[in-house]
Structures are given as structure tokens and as C-alpha cells.
Amino acid sequence: MTSNQKKTPATGAETQSPEEEFIPRLDVTVAGIHFQNPVLTASGTFGYGQEFAHLIDLNQLGGIVVKGISAEPMPGNPSPRIYETESGMLNAIGLQNVGARKFLEEKLPFLRALRTRCLVNVFGYSTEDYVRCIEILNEGEGIDAYELNISCPNTRCGGMVYGNDPRLTEEVVSASKRVARRPLLVKLSPNVTDITLLARAAENGGADGLTLVNTFVGMAIDVETRAPRVSNVTAGLSGPAIKPVAVRMVYQTYRAVQIPIIGIGGIAKAEDALEYVIAGARAVQVGTANFYDPGASLRIVEGIRDYCRRHRVHFADLIGALRLPDHPAAPATEYAST
Amino acid sequence: MVTDEIVIVTENRPLTGGHFLLSLHAPRQARSTRPGQFAMVRLLGDSSALLRRPMSIYDVRPLHGAAERATRSSADGMTGIKPGAASGNGDRSELIQLLYKVVGRGTQLMSELRPGDEVGLLAPLGHGFFEEEYLEQAKQAGEIWHVAGGIGIAALLLPAKSLAKAGIRQRLFFGGRTKEDLVGVEDFEPFMGEIMLASEDGSRGYRGYVTRPLEKALDSGYGKKLLLMACGPWAMLQATVELAKLHGQPCLVSMENRMGCGLGVCLGCSIRVKGEGHGSYERVCTEGPVFWADHVIWEKESIPKV
Incomplete structure (x- = not known):
């Protein structure tokens, strides 16, 4: 932000309060990608962007992470695929997607025309699958980064095999990094005892950044019929219910790795996003809230701007700006291993 | 054209067998509704229903009729609604009516809506009876x-x-x-x-x-x-x-x-x-x-x- 942008017309400028004069910067660089603001829409909750074009101004978003793409199209799981729970929802979609080539042909041209950053979530069943998908996507123009999904809980032998094992995480990340022509983020699973081990493994494999976290494996049962509510039996829990756990994981991981973190889990308003940022996230993703409130992401941008103005800080100054008590009773960084 | 709007309940009429007919003042959405399309209803405030509920659009109608009856039956809440100007094609529809049955938490909360209450309405949606x-x-x-x-x-x-x-x-x-x-x-x-x-x-x-x-x-x-x-x-x-x-x-x-x-x-x-x-x-x-x-x-x- 240059100083002339802060200047107001001479008349009446002196009557303005200091709060009105401060114009905070919201832009941020994550893994070498410059975002106009730190609010992204999460994979699987925003389609390929176009679906929201008539409801919100997509150019005001920091970034769009598109639905997980595999080398080949995927049909997904049988119905029922979703179920609402207290302050959350279970989903087991099964990574239904159009496949990498069709994405490049049919979906990417629209996204490329936006000012908003475009990140592509990538998944596969084997290291070769991930590599092949990235190689196909490398041919497309207008993709700003890849987000490696090694954490989907809903496919038979899917990403989570990688997400639970530090050795496999490092292997798939380094294989992907070797071929990726764009920055590589890795989306981690929260369904682990110590997420910092997986975070370090991804860092060692060459990840440029981390997305924390994917959904928590959950389950709901219809007691009348004694059947699971979702056909896949277990499903991924998202929404406000998971936020405190995910914030804790961002807090722990921020202290364990050097690479930047994008925080995600139950963010529905600016205050939620700011919790993640203060815990250590450089940017955030809005997920489930897009389903019931298409305007949520842009209101979060404005809410963060208001907060920054009120506290007279630029967004980047808030990252990891947690004020810990003098003598924390039990350091959370050691929680998982005790 | 789909829009996401905050709309006002004009009537929530109980029918037999746990069914209700909910009337919402949503002129823009009513006029763009085609047969067989649906709406997503969002319960606002501290609702325990997180997601919207999908509902068939039962009927669209002008403001007089159902709404006037609702106005007479409730002393509050209705003053903000004035009949809008007819659109170019002469369609004077202003109300969207949703016929629903209480089957779970979301519809239970819907059944508690009163004239003057606000709900979020995403409509009209889907390919109806084309x-x-x-x-x-x-x-x-x-x-x-x-x-x-x-x-x-x-x-x-x-x-x-x-x-x-x-x-x-x-x-x-x-x-x-x-x-x-x-x-x-x-x-x-x-x-x-x-x-x-x-x-x-x-x-x-x-x-x-x-x-x-x-x-x-x-x-x-x-x-x-x-x-x-x-x-x-x-x-x-x-x-x-x-x-x-x-x-x-x-x-x-x-x-x-x-x-x-x-x-x-x-x-x-x-x-x-x-x-x-x-x-x-x-x-x-x-x-x-x-x-x-x-x-x-x-x-x-x-x-x-x-």
C-alpha cells in the first residue's frame, strides 16, 4: 500500500479519526504465490468456481481451490452421501470428478480469466497416479499451485493411506514435487495421533506449504433402522464442530515446520478465520459454509479488513501473533506425544 | 436467475398430518420460478440446522390472498411488505409457497416460523419439468x-x-x-x-x-x-x-x-x-x-x- 492511497482530500482530512485513516494491507504471499487477500474457498465446496459466479464476485476472493482432480474421471459413492450433524456435516462423496483432461478443457478457461488465484486439488490411488495427474495438469495454463490431497477419508484405498504414514507421505510428496511445475501444497489429514510428524514428513518431501486440515472420520447411525446414515458407513466430518481441534493442529504445526500453513476447518465468519491466523496460518480456506452461505467468504474478507483497521495492523502482522500465557500448564506442542 | 435473498414469512399455515404451507414474500424469485423447480431454505439466527433444506416450489402467487389473510391474522411484522410493481411480462407473482411435512429437525424448526420472521431463500433452482x-x-x-x-x-x-x-x-x-x-x-x-x-x-x-x-x-x-x-x-x-x-x-x-x-x-x-x-x-x-x-x-x- 503506497502512501498516496492513504491520503484523503485535503478538506476535512484533519477531522478524521485515526481509525479511518489506517488502511490495512490484506495481501499475503504463501509458498511463493501472492494472494490479494488470505481467504480461499476450499476444495469440494466451491465446484469449479463457475457455479457461484452469479451469486458473488469471484474476483474479490483470495483464491479458489477446485474440487479434487484425478488423472481419470471418478464416479463417486452411492447415495446417501451426506448427513447433517450437530454443527457439522458428514460427507462421503467419493471424490466424484471429471478427470484432469476434461478439467483443463472445460473448467480451467473460466478460472484462468479471474484475478483470483486458482489452486488445483490433486489426488490418486498410488504415487504414479498423483504424478500422472500433475503431469497432465502441468500442461494447463492459469493454475497457480497444486494442493496434494493425501487425506481423503472416503475412498477405499485412497489418499489416507498416505496421510497416515510419514514415510509414504514423504514419498508421494517428493515424487509429486519432482514433476510439479507449480508450488506444491499438501493437505494433511487430522486423523492421526501427532500431525506434526506428517507435517515434517511433507516438509522433508519438498512441500512448499501445508493445508490443515481435511475432514475428521466420523459416523452417524439411524437408530430406527440401525443403518448408517451415509452409504459409505464412515464419512468425513466438517463444519463448525471441528474448528477447535483444527485450530489446535495449526497451532502445533506452526511451531514444528518452516513452510507456510493454510488453515481450514469450520470457518464461517471472520473471527473463525482470525483464530487460525493467530494460531499460525498464513491464509485460510472456507469450506462447508459455502454450502449454506455463498456470501460467507467475501464477508470474511471484509470482517478481516475491519478487524485489521480496528487493531491498526496489516494482515501479515497477525500470522502466529498468539499471546500465550506466561506459564502454560501443559504446552500443546507436546500434547500429542504425552 | 438464482438469487440468495433474505425474505419475510407472510404465513405458515398448518394443514393436516403435520403438513404446512409456508408463504414467503420473494417477488424476484417468484417471477423467475418455472414449473418443477425448487428452493433451498436457510433458517437464520442461532438455528441448530446448519444446512439449507431443499423444498419444491409448490406455488407462486400475487401478494393479495394468502398474504392479506396473514396480515389480518397477525398484528405485527407485515408492515414492511408492499405490493411491488408488475414486471414487464405482467407477472404479478410475489409469493413463493412451499408445502412441506415435518419429518426432521429442519422442518420442525420451519414449522415454528411466524409471519414477519426472516429466512434465507436460494431460488429458483434446478431443471424442473422443462x-x-x-x-x-x-x-x-x-x-x-x-x-x-x-x-x-x-x-x-x-x-x-x-x-x-x-x-x-x-x-x-x-x-x-x-x-x-x-x-x-x-x-x-x-x-x-x-x-x-x-x-x-x-x-x-x-x-x-x-x-x-x-x-x-x-x-x-x-x-x-x-x-x-x-x-x-x-x-x-x-x-x-x-x-x-x-x-x-x-x-x-x-x-x-x-x-x-x-x-x-x-x-x-x-x-x-x-x-x-x-x-x-x-x-x-x-x-x-x-x-x-x-x-x-x-x-x-x-x-x-x-
Whole structure:
């Protein structure tokens, strides 16, 4: 932000309060990608962007992470695929997607025309699958980064095999990094005892950044019929219910790795996003809230701007700006291993 | 054109059997609604319902009538609503009416809405009974037969109205568990040549499933060219589709499923269909809710009731 942008017309400028004069910067660089603001829409909750074009101004978003793409199209799981729970929802979609080539042909041209950053979530069943998908996507123009999904809980032998094992995480990340022509983020699973081990493994494999976290494996049962509510039996829990756990994981991981973190889990308003940022996230993703409130992401941008103005800080100054008590009773960084 | 708006409840009329007719002042959305489309209702405030609830758009109407009655019956809340100017095509519709049954937490909360309350309304959504396509088919057919099970009736009033306007003969087969489920029959009367009612307990009309009188009618009307339009529980749709196939009659079905967004992004409502499409699945909210029956794979009951 240059100083002339802060200047107001001479008349009446002196009557303005200091709060009105401060114009905070919201832009941020994550893994070498410059975002106009730190609010992204999460994979699987925003389609390929176009679906929201008539409801919100997509150019005001920091970034769009598109639905997980595999080398080949995927049909997904049988119905029922979703179920609402207290302050959350279970989903087991099964990574239904159009496949990498069709994405490049049919979906990417629209996204490329936006000012908003475009990140592509990538998944596969084997290291070769991930590599092949990235190689196909490398041919497309207008993709700003890849987000490696090694954490989907809903496919038979899917990403989570990688997400639970530090050795496999490092292997798939380094294989992907070797071929990726764009920055590589890795989306981690929260369904682990110590997420910092997986975070370090991804860092060692060459990840440029981390997305924390994917959904928590959950389950709901219809007691009348004694059947699971979702056909896949277990499903991924998202929404406000998971936020405190995910914030804790961002807090722990921020202290364990050097690479930047994008925080995600139950963010529905600016205050939620700011919790993640203060815990250590450089940017955030809005997920489930897009389903019931298409305007949520842009209101979060404005809410963060208001907060920054009120506290007279630029967004980047808030990252990891947690004020810990003098003598924390039990350091959370050691929680998982005790 | 889909919009996401905060709209005001003008009436939430209790009907029999836990059914309600919710009237919402939503002029823009009412005027762009086409037969068979649906809305996603968001309960505001500290609602314990996180996601929106998908609801068929039962009817659209001008502000006088239902709303005026609501105004008279409630002393507060209605002062903000003034009839809007008629749009260019002379459509004076301002209200969207949703006919629903209390089946779970979301509909329970909906039933507690009072005139003057606000709800979030994302509407109109989906490909309804595609006017061009179905009118063409309908004109070729001698008659349209509507088949409704329970709250499935909610998807059929607007199609019935527009078909009547086009001068097409119609018949309604409508079944429920008891007579209390047979709501809205009087709304259909002006548009139907004949109405066949059925209830499982025999409290009104034929005792048993509605597909039985439908079968008899299909048998006796042999040779007549029809178009069936059905909405209801999976088992009823399955039986209807089977009968239509047996008699070589085309059938449109309006499907329902749990939905996360209504916008085609969560992929929560996908159902199995033949051919390629979106994989071998298509989204009820986007490719549907109305499908040709022979496009859907009907092998087993997979759509949850709640």
C-alpha cells in the first residue's frame, strides 16, 4: 500500500479519526504465490468456481481451490452421501470428478480469466497416479499451485493411506514435487495421533506449504433402522464442530515446520478465520459454509479488513501473533506425544 | 436467475398430518420460478440446522390472498411488505409457497416460523419439468397423468397449472398413508379432469398404494398416448416407472435427496443414472430434479427419507 492511497482530500482530512485513516494491507504471499487477500474457498465446496459466479464476485476472493482432480474421471459413492450433524456435516462423496483432461478443457478457461488465484486439488490411488495427474495438469495454463490431497477419508484405498504414514507421505510428496511445475501444497489429514510428524514428513518431501486440515472420520447411525446414515458407513466430518481441534493442529504445526500453513476447518465468519491466523496460518480456506452461505467468504474478507483497521495492523502482522500465557500448564506442542 | 435473498414469512399455515404451507414474500424469485423447480431454505439466527433444506416450489402467487389473510391474522411484522410493481411480462407473482411435512429437525424448526420472521431463500433452482421439452411431449400425448405420493404432491401444482393453460387434459393419482397426507387436493381440482385418491389405511379413496388405481387405469386406457409425471417416495417412483415401462408410456420423475448446497458443488445429492454424464451419477439439484424415468437406475432404494 503506497502512501498516496492513504491520503484523503485535503478538506476535512484533519477531522478524521485515526481509525479511518489506517488502511490495512490484506495481501499475503504463501509458498511463493501472492494472494490479494488470505481467504480461499476450499476444495469440494466451491465446484469449479463457475457455479457461484452469479451469486458473488469471484474476483474479490483470495483464491479458489477446485474440487479434487484425478488423472481419470471418478464416479463417486452411492447415495446417501451426506448427513447433517450437530454443527457439522458428514460427507462421503467419493471424490466424484471429471478427470484432469476434461478439467483443463472445460473448467480451467473460466478460472484462468479471474484475478483470483486458482489452486488445483490433486489426488490418486498410488504415487504414479498423483504424478500422472500433475503431469497432465502441468500442461494447463492459469493454475497457480497444486494442493496434494493425501487425506481423503472416503475412498477405499485412497489418499489416507498416505496421510497416515510419514514415510509414504514423504514419498508421494517428493515424487509429486519432482514433476510439479507449480508450488506444491499438501493437505494433511487430522486423523492421526501427532500431525506434526506428517507435517515434517511433507516438509522433508519438498512441500512448499501445508493445508490443515481435511475432514475428521466420523459416523452417524439411524437408530430406527440401525443403518448408517451415509452409504459409505464412515464419512468425513466438517463444519463448525471441528474448528477447535483444527485450530489446535495449526497451532502445533506452526511451531514444528518452516513452510507456510493454510488453515481450514469450520470457518464461517471472520473471527473463525482470525483464530487460525493467530494460531499460525498464513491464509485460510472456507469450506462447508459455502454450502449454506455463498456470501460467507467475501464477508470474511471484509470482517478481516475491519478487524485489521480496528487493531491498526496489516494482515501479515497477525500470522502466529498468539499471546500465550506466561506459564502454560501443559504446552500443546507436546500434547500429542504425552 | 438464482438469487440468495433474505425474505419475510407472510404465513405458515398448518394443514393436516403435520403438513404446512409456508408463504414467503420473494417477488424476484417468484417471477423467475418455472414449473418443477425448487428452493433451498436457510433458517437464520442461532438455528441448530446448519444446512439449507431443499423444498419444491409448490406455488407462486400475487401478494393479495394468502398474504392479506396473514396480515389480518397477525398484528405485527407485515408492515414492511408492499405490493411491488408488475414486471414487464405482467407477472404479478410475489409469493413463493412451499408445502412441506415435518419429518426432521429442519422442518420442525420451519414449522415454528411466524409471519414477519426472516429466512434465507436460494431460488429458483434446478431443471424442473422443462417447459419446452415437456410441453412438446405433453402436446403429443393425449393426456398427462400426475402421480404423487405424500409430500411429492408439492412438485406438481405448478406443472399442472401451466399444462392447464396450454389446454392439455390432466389426471391426478395421489396417495398417502392416511387421509391426513392428502393435502392440497382442492388446489389441483380446477386443473384436473379426474382425481384418484388412495390411502394405505383406506381413510380416503382407494385403500392401498396409489400405484394400484394407476395400474387399473393404465390397463383400461390401453392405446392412449400419455405422459406420466411422478413425484414421491422411492418405492412409489420405482413402481410407477415400472408400470409406465410396461405400458410403453413416457414418464418424468421429480427426484429428491439430501442436499448440501443446491448449487451443484457438494455433489451430495447425486443419483445413479445411465450413460456418462457426471460420471455415472447426476446431481438432483442441477441436472434434476426432473429426470426421464428411463435415465435413472432404479435398482435399489437408496434415497433417504430424512
